[in-house]
Amino acid sequence: MLTLQFGQCGNQLGHNLFSKISADLESSNTGVSYKANYEYAESTVEKWFDGMTGGARHFARAILVDTEEKVVKKISKETNASWTYRMSNVVCQSGGGCANNWAYGYKINSQRLSNSVLNVTRQELEKLDRFQGFLLLLSSAGGTGSGIGSRMVEILREEYETKSIGAAIVLPFTFGEVCTQNYNTILTLAEFCDEADLSVLFENQQMHAMSTSLLKNSNTTLCDINSIISENLLAAFQPTNNARYDMNFLISKIAAHPNFRFVTIKxxxxxxxxxxxxxxxxxxxxxxxxxxxxxxxxxxxxxxxxxxxxxxxxxxxxxxxxxxxxxxxxxxxxxxxxxxxxxxxxxxxxxxxxxxxxxxxxxxxxxxxxxxxxxxxxxxxxxxxxxxxIHRPLNVYLDKAWSSYKFAAFLHQYKQFGLEEDDFLEAFAKVENIVQEYKNLKSFSEN
Ligand SMILES: Nc1nc2c(ncn2[C@@H]2O[C@H](COP(=O)(O)OP(=O)(O)OP(=O)(O)O)[C@@H](O)[C@H]2O)c(=O)[nH]1
Ligand SMILES: [Mg+2]
Structure with a gap:
């Protein structure tokens, strides 16, 4: 697997994910023989890591992409004795972010960064005997993860036509965040439904509720939410009894139909x-x-x-x-x-x-x-x-985005970076179509 972390959310989530992988590797209570645990560890390292430092720390097989340095700087310092990021895999041009604007990320900043991301991607893939797929991490609400993430998934699809592309997309709280988040979410989902083979959706609201009600954590932070998301991803992606288990395999089982590529994890x-x-x-x-x-x-x-x-x-x-x-x-x-x-x-x-x-x-x-x-x-x-x-949360973002669009609210912010009304309408139509397809599913017994 090659993980690409985009923007604040993608990078913080990725950092949490690799910390959890490392904790899982080091856990003492494995319940299996030394040999079985050794095999599990070997598959885990093969899946997520890429060589070692002189000091025997694993390098995460990850690319860090952002348009401001704050988060990537912080997380690359916060690795521990057992793993770290490769600094040459950090692609960050400090430009003050994408201002929660999908168009700014997709149309402008991606031009400055995409070649570097692609170069690092090529270098990473060249080292691999067996490629298990891409895993893109991002939030749909900001400008970098959503905009640059959307452009990169297109570029990766073009460049690696037959390779499996999976994504974990964090959906925003439905209240109290920035007004452009609904547009950004619709534009992102429209891209990913076309270009990625599989998108795992996580609602921040639901993860927050799980943290407060199940983990009794009344001061839940984004980091706590990331912890739940990482555990969900790893519970799904860590090695299993099937030696061929990877992103390709998962996609073939869960998202074989091209109209149904959005999943959740319980x-x-x-x-x-x-x-x-x-x-x-x-x-x-x-x-x-x-x-x-x-x-x-x-x-x-x-x-x-x-x-x-x-x-x-x-x-x-x-x-x-x-x-x-x-x-x-x-x-x-x-x-x-x-x-x-x-x-x-x-x-x-x-x-x-x-x-x-x-x-x-x-x-x-x-x-x-x-x-x-x-x-x-x-x-x-x-x-x-x-x-x-899945049609219900998607419909909520769709309704909210459409309500703003009807009054042309904030559209000038997107137009100034070259995003036209037709682009919006196309994205609305795509997501509306997905919502309808999912909504129209009938279970076997209803016939
Ligand atoms: N679960 C989770 N959500 C996050 C985290 N950081 C930000 N978010 C959510 O992500 C959305 C904001 O997107 P960011 O990832 O901060 O934006 P960005 O991709 O860096 O884009 P810009 O800052 O606009 O350039 C909001 O919905 C936040 O609630 C995080 O670490 N974990
Ligand atoms: Mg940011």
Missing amino acids: STPYVPATSLQYELTHKWDVYVRHLKQTLRISKSQTELTNVQLKTPNPILGKTIVSHMYSPCVSNVLVTRGKSMQNDVVVLEDLQKRHLYSDWSTLEFFTHLHQERKFLNRDKFLALVTNNSE
Whole structure:
């Protein structure tokens, strides 16, 4: 994997991600033999790192891109004894940022930076025997991550036609942030749906709610949110029992249909740091059922019941059968931790035909397992899900952006950098189309 971190959010998230990978490598409670742990560590290093410093620190296989130096300077100093960034992989021309303006990033600043990013990308790829795919990290709300990220995904697609491109895109809080965030988000999503094979979407609002309700963290910071996002990504991406497991594989299982390339990750369990040692580990079926419940829609069908903010309950869900679920295109379940004779991973709950869209093929569900514990946890599960519910948050940004657009609010800020009304309309149409496609999914039993 080659990670490209864009803007403040992408860089801070990337830094958190590599710190977590390093913590996972160093965790003492692995639950597996020395040999099995060695193999896991070897695959982890091959996936995320690229050689070592003289002092035996791993170099992150990452490119850092920004239009102001503050964040990249800070994070490249904050690495620890076991890993660091390659300073030659920092592409940053200090220009005071992109002012939360997608057009400024996409049209202007990308011209100054894209050749350097491409050169570093080439150098990184040349070193690899087996390329596992790109992972782009960015927020959709600012100007650098969204604008330069959008231009770079186009350039990468052009340059590496057959390589897998995945992205983790952080969606903004819906209240209280800058007014241009909705335009930037729509313009970004429109680019990524065309150029990336897979986009994993994370809503800052939902991650914040998970941190306060599940981790009992009343002073949740962006760093805490990054921590949850990184754990979700790693629970999905770290090595599994399938040696061929990489971005290509994941894309082939979760986003094979070109109209449905946006996914979310649901994971469990989350336990406040203070009560970790008292927490009882449930059997696998409790967690699998809990993850299935995260796909539930409330009776009024106005939204997901947000089971993700609740803790898994061994009693609930066993007897109730009449819930409505959001129709899925496909799901990939990754389970991490020991499976024993009296506690095997039971998959039926997630394999039920009625969870899936009426046209989904036999390959709608994939399970991957890893006995080696993830970040010292007895069990941890991630459900990568491609399902209808994604249309709701996307529609919220679309509505908000359209409300501003109708009054031509802030449009001059984009026009001054060469973005025309047609460009906006095209982006609106694309995202509207995605929303409709996802909204129209019907589950098998509704026929
Ligand atoms: N989860 C998370 N969100 C972040 C972080 N930093 C910023 N954000 C969110 O990202 C959006 C702002 O985008 P930034 O990434 O700061 O912008 P940028 O890409 O650097 O672009 P400019 O600063 O406009 O050049 C807002 O929605 C913030 O809430 C972070 O570390 N983690
Ligand atoms: Mg910035």
